[in-house]
Amino acid sequence: MTRAVLSLGSNLGDREQHLREALRVLGGAVERVSGVYETPPWGDADQPAYLNAVVLVSDPAATPRDWLERARAAETKASRVRDPERRFGPRTLDVDVIAVWEADGRPVLSADPELTLPHPRAHLRAFVLGPWHDVEPAADLPGHGPVAALLDDPRLADDVAALTPRPDIALESVA
Numbered sequence: 001m002t003r004a005v006l007s008l009g010s011n012l013g014d015r016e017q018h019l020r021e022a023l024r025v026l027g028g029a030v031e032r033v034s035g036v037y038e039t040p041p042w043g044d045a046d047q048p049a050y051l052n053a054v055v056l057v058s059d060p061a062a063t064p065r066d067w068l069e070r071a072r073a074a075e076t077k078a079s080r081v082r083d084p085e086r087r088f089g090p091r092t093l094d095v096d097v098i099a100v101w102e103a104d105g106r107p108v109l110s111a112d113p114e115l116t117l118p119h120p121r122a123h124l125r126a127f128v129l130g131p132w133h134d135v136e137p138a139a140d141l142p143g144h145g146p147v148a149a150l151l152d153d154p155r156l157a158d159d160v161a162a163l164t165p166r167p168d169i170a171l172e173s174v175a
């Protein structure tokens with residue numbers, strides 16, 4: 001049994017549809033879905049705005065690795081193409097595994113480059129922390145502390161201010 005937080009992002013093609021497709025792939029494992037935010041591109045400014053959301057998932061049978069496999073399956077369904085020249089470049093769908101916990105609540109820690117846990121850049125990303133905090137206000141990012149405190153970090157202030165809710169896009173109804 002593992003519980004995980006996954007981040008969904010899209011800035012190419014039918015962005016809303018790509019996020020919906022990700023939820024379909026995750027199916028019954030989805031426990032909570034955040035609202036959708038329009039967010040400025042992080043890490044590579046020369047690309048369109050993203051739609052981002054966060055999902056809380058759990059599955060009695062899933063290993064940490066299974067969450068990565070499911071993330072990749074969703075990206076493949078959205079015809080994600082990797083551009084080796086642009087690490088943080090545009091994409092139809094990005095599904096990142098932000099953190100995973102064992103059934104007893106212990107966080108899974110991993111330095112494996114194939115699946116680094118928690119995600120090594122999650123604490124720097126308002127587009128992850130904001131929607132996560134909305135659906136789990138007491139959330140803790142292993143090794144970094146409360147998500148609420150991370151969102152108060154002055155270094156994230158501009159990105160937090162730029163998070164634009166999109167209440168017109170409701171993903172909750174998909175599951």
Ligand SMILES: Nc1ncnc2c1ncn2[C@@H]1O[C@H](COP(=O)(O)OP(=O)(O)OP(=O)(O)O)[C@@H](O)[C@H]1O
Nearest residue numbers: 087088094096097098113114115116117118119121
């Ligand atoms: N926690 C994680 N979640 C998703 N992918 C991970 C994680 N840790 C390591 N990876 C690896 O990172 C590789 C690159 O993934 P990807 O192309 O989605 O990165 P990116 O989205 O461009 O950057 P970022 O991971 O910063 O969002 C994948 O092959 C995957 O195995």
Ligand SMILES: Nc1nc2c(c(=O)[nH]1)N=C(CO)CN2
Nearest residue numbers: 009039040041042050088127
């Ligand atoms: N706003 C935003 N920016 C990004 C995102 C994302 O999901 N949202 N994903 C990236 C992939 O590394 C790079 N930059």
